[in-house]
Amino acid sequence: xxxxxxxQEALKGLMADYYRRLDRRECPVAWCTSVGPAxxxxxLGFEVYFPENHAALLGARRLGSTYVPIAGREGFAxxxxxxxxxxxxxxxxxxxxxxxxxxxxxxxxxxxxxNTNQCREVKEWxxxxxxxxxxxxxxxxxPRSLDTLSPALLAYLEASWREVTSCLxxxxxxxxxxxxxxxxxxxxxxxxxxxQEFLESNRRRPALHTFFDHVILMAPVVVLRGRKEAVAxxxxxxxxxxxxxxxxxxxxxxxxxxxxxxxxxxxxxSEIFDRLNVDVVASTYCHSWTLALDGARxxxxxxxxxxxxxxxxxxxYKLAYLKDMSRRFGIDAVLFHDSKTCPYNTNSRFGIPVxxxxxxxxxxxxxxxxxxxMRHFSEAEFALRLEAFVEQLGExx
Amino acid sequence: MSSLARPTEPARAxxxxxxxxxxxxxAVSLPLDSGARDANVxxxxxxxxxxxYAAAAESVLGxxxxxxxxxxxxxxxxxxxxxxASTVRxxxxxxxxxxxxxxxxxxxxxxxxxxxxxxxxRLERGRLAGHAxxxxxxxxxxxxLEFIAYRLNLDVHDMNEIASREQRxxxxxxxxxxxxxxxxxxxxxxxxxxxxxxxxxxxxxxxRVREIAPLHPPLFLSGGVAEHHPVLxxxxxSLLKTDVQAVPDPQFLAALGIALYAREQADNDSIQGEDDxxxx
Numbered sequence: 001x002x003x004x005x006x007x008q009e010a011l012k013g014l015m016a017d018y019y020r021r022l023d024r025r026e027c028p029v030a031w032c033t034s035v036g037p038a039x040x041x042x043x044l045g046f047e048v049y050f051p052e053n054h055a056a057l058l059g060a061r062r063l064g065s066t067y068v069p070i071a072g073r074e075g076f077a078x079x080x081x082x083x084x085x086x087x088x089x090x091x092x093x094x095x096x097x098x099x100x101x102x103x104x105x106x107x108x109x110x111x112x113x114x115n116t117n118q119c120r121e122v123k124e125w126x127x128x129x130x131x132x133x134x135x136x137x138x139x140x141x142x143p144r145s146l147d148t149l150s151p152a153l154l155a156y157l158e159a160s161w162r163e164v165t166s167c168l169x170x171x172x173x174x175x176x177x178x179x180x181x182x183x184x185x186x187x188x189x190x191x192x193x194x195x196q197e198f199l200e201s202n203r204r205r206p207a208l209h210t211f212f213d214h215v216i217l218m219a220p221v222v223v224l225r226g227r228k229e230a231v232a233x234x235x236x237x238x239x240x241x242x243x244x245x246x247x248x249x250x251x252x253x254x255x256x257x258x259x260x261x262x263x264x265x266x267x268x269x270s271e272i273f274d275r276l277n278v279d280v281v282a283s284t285y286c287h288s289w290t291l292a293l294d295g296a297r298x299x300x301x302x303x304x305x306x307x308x309x310x311x312x313x314x315x316x317y318k319l320a321y322l323k324d325m326s327r328r329f330g331i332d333a334v335l336f337h338d339s340k341t342c343p344y345n346t347n348s349r350f351g352i353p354v355x356x357x358x359x360x361x362x363x364x365x366x367x368x369x370x371x372x373x374m375r376h377f378s379e380a381e382f383a384l385r386l387e388a389f390v391e392q393l394g395e396x397x
Numbered sequence: 398m399s400s401l402a403r404p405t406e407p408a409r410a411x412x413x414x415x416x417x418x419x420x421x422x423x424a425v426s427l428p429l430d431s432g433a434r435d436a437n438v439x440x441x442x443x444x445x446x447x448x449x450y451a452a453a454a455e456s457v458l459g460x461x462x463x464x465x466x467x468x469x470x471x472x473x474x475x476x477x478x479x480x481x482a483s484t485v486r487x488x489x490x491x492x493x494x495x496x497x498x499x500x501x502x503x504x505x506x507x508x509x510x511x512x513x514x515x516x517x518x519r520l521e522r523g524r525l526a527g528h529a530x531x532x533x534x535x536x537x538x539x540x541x542l543e544f545i546a547y548r549l550n551l552d553v554h555d556m557n558e559i560a561s562r563e564q565r566x567x568x569x570x571x572x573x574x575x576x577x578x579x580x581x582x583x584x585x586x587x588x589x590x591x592x593x594x595x596x597x598x599x600x601x602x603x604x605r606v607r608e609i610a611p612l613h614p615p616l617f618l619s620g621g622v623a624e625h626h627p628v629l630x631x632x633x634x635s636l637l638k639t640d641v642q643a644v645p646d647p648q649f650l651a652a653l654g655i656a657l658y659a660r661e662q663a664d665n666d667s668i669q670g671e672d673d674x675x676x677x
Contacts, residue, residue, distance in 0.1 A: 340533070368532045376533060380473060384514075385530065388490035392525045395491075 005213060007237045014233055015219055019101040022047050028110040028172060031129065033122045034222050035288065035309055036115040037140065039188050039302060040165060042226040043181035044172045049107050050223050051125065055083035057097045058090055059263025059372035067093070068373050074128065081121040082341040082372035088128060111171045113164065114139035117312050119344040138167045142307050144344065147314045149307055157303045178298070184226040185302060186295030194234030195221045196290035201241045202281045203329055206252065208244050211280035212270035215261045221289040250277075253393060254330055257283035258322065259337030260345050260371040268379055276390045282329045284310050284321070285345075311345055319352050319359075326362055333363045333393060340368065340376040363396075365389045411439055412663050413458060413465040414656025416489060416649070417450050417474030420512030420539060421621060422457045423652040427660055429466060438656075439463075441649055450474035467666070469659030471651050473513075485655070485662040492654030493518055493619060494525040499657055500644060505615035508606055509650070510622035510629075512539045515602075517610040529610035536574045537605025539622045545598060548578035556595050557626045563592035566600040566632065577601065599632040607637075616641045624648035 022029060030046035032038050034053065041048045058067060059082070067089030068082055074092070076085050090096060096106050112126040116139065123139055130137035140160045143153070169175050195218070202209060209217075217237065224230035255273070257280050262269060273280055288309050294301040310321060326334060334356060336348035343349070353364040367385055370376035410429040415422065426439040442460045446453045451474070458468065458480060468481035471492040487495075493509055493516070503523040509516040513535045519527040531537060546553035560566075567589050571577040581594050602622070606612070616639060623629060624647045633641040644650050 338532070363527070366529075381514075381530070384473070384488055384490070385528075388488040388525075388528055391488060391491040392528070395524050 005209065005217070005237070005240060007217065007233065007240055008213075010233065010236065011217065011219065014224070014229060016101050017229075018223055019098055019103060022049055022107040023101075023103045025107065029107045030168070030171075031109040031112040031126065033114045033118060033126075035117055035306060035311075036113055037161065037164065037302060037306065039181065039184045039226045039293070039298070040161070040168065040176070041113060043184045044165075044168050044176055045174065046110070046168075046172065047107075048223070049109070051087050051106075051129075052083055053219065053223050054090075054096070054098070054106060055087040055372060056261075056263050058086045059083075060266065061097055062264040062374060063090070063097075064264060064370075064372035065375050067095075078373070079341060081119065081125070082370055084121050084125040085341075086372045087125070091129075091132075109133055109135055111135055111168065112137045113168070115142055115306055116140070117142040117144070117306055117309055119311075119342070136167060136171060138164045140164060140306075142312060144312045145314050146307070146312050147317060149304060153307070154300075154303055157307055158299065161299060161303055182295040182298045185293050185298040187228055187231055188225040188291065189293040189295060189301075191221055191225055191227075191230035191234055192289060192291045192293060194231065194238055196287075197238050198234060198241060199282065199286060199290065201238070204246060205254075205330065206246065206250065207254065207279040207281045208241055208246065210270070210273070211257045211261075211283050211286065212266055212273075214283065214286040215263075215266065218286050218289060225289075253278045253332045253390065255280045256322070256326055256329065256331045256334045257285065257337070258334055258347055260285060260339045260342050262337065262369045262374075262377055263372055264374040265369070265377055265379070269382075272383060272386060276386065278386075278390065280335070281331070282325060284325070284347075287325070315350055315352060318347055319355055322352070322356055323360055326356075326360065331362065333365065333389070336364060336366045338366055338368050340370045341373060342371055363389070363393060409439060409463065411461075411463050411465050412467045412469065412656055412659035413461060414469045414492070414652040414654065414659055415454055415458065415471070415478070416492070416652040416655060417454050417470060417472040417478060418446060418489075418511055418621075418651075419473050419514075420446055420543075421648070422446050422450070422453045422472075422474075423649050424457045424461070425649055425652045425656050426461055426463070426465060427653075427656045429660065429663055438649075438653065441646075441652070443648070446474065451478045451480075454478045455480050465659075467659040467663045469655035469657075469662070471655040483662070483666065485658050487655055487658050489651040489655075490516060490518055490528045491525060492651040492658065494520055494654065495657050496619075496650040496654035497617065497644065498523050499653060502615075502617055502644070505617060506610075506612050507617045507619060507644075508612065508633075510538060510602065510606070510618070510620040512621065514538060515606050515609060517606065517612065519610075519613065527610075531605065531609060534572075536572060536577070537602045539620070541574050541577075541602065542598060542622065542626070544574050545578045545581070548575075549581065554625060556598070557628045559592050560596040560599055560626075560628045561592075561631075563590060563596050564635075565593055566596035567593040569594070569597040569601045596628070596632065599626065599629050600636060602629065603633050603636050612637065612639075614639050618643045619647040619650040621648045 027047045030041045064086045067086040070089030071085035114122040114126045220230040291305040348366045411426040413426045415424045425441045467483045469485045471489045507518040515531045517529045571580045623643045
């Protein structure tokens with residue numbers, strides 16, 4: 001049995017403080033996409049709320065199949081991102097798991113800010129809420145499938161960031177303080193750096209933590225980027241891991257997870273991997289928040305970092321990235337989650353698994369599921385596929 | 398290559414392989430005595446799984462005339478049955494690969510079409526080299542044919558004969574099983590030959606399998622659909638333009654494979670000896 005990280009306990013208090021601060025509304029509230037310009041918003045004095053975090057909570061509580069159909073009333077098809085449909089469905093029923101923290105509803109926005117670096121759905125999602133709350137919706141339209149970030153692309157994106165900044169200054173009623181922005185970016189850099197250091201600690205054998213710890217522990221790097229609490233949390237986490245006993249753990253398979261988490265099945269998945277002697281040691285998903293920011297060039301580093309995340313990149317880039325990660329983490333096999341409602345963060349549909357197997361010899365397994373809508377995930381089917389895959393690896397040993 | 402013949406032999410020390418599938422429980426016994434390693438299956442039994450798959454497994458096991466030394470369990474219900482002290486459990490994918498090796502098929506692709514799964518299994522030099530399955534939906538499996546037979550008021554076993562009357566198939570386009578049966582009714586109203594429509598159902602099964610994974614030759618078929626619908630081989634051959642052969646006793650391949658694992662387990666445990674010969 002793996003040691004329980006003490007930081008998991010600290011996380012509960014940190015997240016409770018975050019949600020309660022949002023509820024107090026001491027500052028204007030901006031809604032932001034999870035890989036959106038949080039530093040800009042915090043430097044302009046907004047409290048920042050992340051609907052994707054809320055949707056993941058709905059997923060983890062297995063409420064997706066309850067709320068997704070409700071969004072159909074507003075014309076959202078069930079094939080659309082289940083973060084979007086679950087979140088809007090819950091809103092239409094005036095329900096939220098944030099009641100656990102004393103909130104009666106999600107905090108109403110003064111502005112909504114998106115970045116399409118993840119997908120186009122975030123724009124539609126935020127626009128729907130903007131109409132409901134009669135508040136502005138602004139965003140950065142980042143292209144995807146990028147091989148490189150050309151000077152022309154970066155110039156276009158920087159201009160978009162400046163336009164968004166102007167809009168936000170109007171909403172907040174104050175100009176952007178560049179020193180405060182630089183300090184905020186620096187805090188984000190430190191949090192992302194410590195998060196990365198924590199994730200990279202799993203390059204050691206045996207693994208001290210798994211993907212199923214990561215998807216819980218990642219919450220601060222998503223919702224508290226640009227705040228000192230996140231930096232302190234991850235520095236403590238890194239220290240805790242450095243002091244852990246690494247002498248036991250046995251010889252276990254090391255898998256890499258590509259794609260979205262299956263939020264409603266984290267316990268099931270964690271237990272079945274453990275039973276089959278497999279550690280899921282790293283993922284593209286959790287590494288997406290290892291943003292290369294730099295307070296000394298705050299705006300340009302934000303522009304580059306948010307445009308260069310894994311999801312925005314080309315097939316060639318993604319394949320090279322997976323090869324590199326597999327080598328660095330000593331991976332035995334790569335799992336690809338084909339997420340029914342998340343085509344942009346599903347990377348098994350254009351040949352990457354076949355190429356990875358052919359070019360590296362790494363076995364791959366594609367499984368079907370979804371991030372929130374558990375009607376698309378079968379425990380029995382997954383168990384059969386995974387057990388057979390592990391048996392297959394055993395034959396090859 | 399040994400064959401998987403019908404039960405003929407008297408009671409002998411044995412192991413049993415149970416394949417607890419979504420539609421049927423299949424079971425075979427293999428002899429344990431050292432002089433008969435390549436001998437035939439001693440007994441085989443089959444029963445509907447129903448809703449209580451543990452009871453179905455127990456019932457099938459009770460039909461064997463000799464108490465098995467070890468029981469191997471595979472299939473969808475393998476984790477839920479705990480009826481024997483000495484049990485070995487493997488997935489049906491590994492069990493199918495094991496069965497293939499028993500028949501001397503060490504390379505190629507096995508397509509196993511069962512009640513709710515279609516599996517594509519790749520073998521290289523006798524090793525399980527990869528597998529894939531139908532995604533998200535069981536259309537294109539045995540349940541697909543059973544449901545459409547029900548909707549058309551046919552005996553599912555008659556479908557094979559009807560489809561065999563026609564060499565060409567009329568394509569059935571609907572991805573959904575329910576809509577496929579409605580599509581057939583529409584086609585009947587348009588006076589399209591019924592046998593070509595039924596053959597079209599088999600073509601639809603083949604097209605679904607093609608989508609799962611590349612089918613590198615040599616190509617083999619197993620599972621209940623291959624056993625009871627041999628016309629499927631013709632349809633595979635005509636659509637894929639390649640030879641396809643059914644393995645011996647295709648519905649029992651996974652049961653045979655897990656029985657072979659059980660026999661290895663019995664050997665490892667060194668528990669071979671005189672059987673008490675008592676009926677179960």
